[in-house]
Amino acid sequence: MRNCMRWGAEMQEDFRITAGTGIVIRPAKGHVAVIPRAAVCPKCGEVSIYVAEPDKLTGRKKA
Numbered sequence: 490m491r492n493c494m495r496w497g498a499e500m501q502e503d504f505r506i507t508a509g510t511g512i513v514i515r516p517a518k519g520h521v522a523v524i525p526r527a528a529v530c531p532k533c534g535e536v537s538i539y540v541a542e543p544d545k546l547t548g549r550k551k552a
Contacts, residue, residue, distance in 0.1 A: 491537055493530035500528035500537060521545050 491500040504527040515522040523545050528537045540546065 491528045491539070493532065493535050493537075495535055496530060496532045498530055498532045500530050500535075502526065502528040503541075504529060506538065515546075 491502060492498065493500055506525055506527050523540045523542055525538050526541050528539065529535070
């Protein structure tokens, strides 16, 4: 769950981001890529971009 930094409201998550064929985040070295997601505040429209599985980029397991 993400909360808006301005209002503290629970943000609606898991929106897709597209620009042409899409945006992919990948490390400078390696072959792993993740797709960014967006969360939107229902009160003010603030958008937060996040990676749902950041451990794929770092190689670390979630605690």
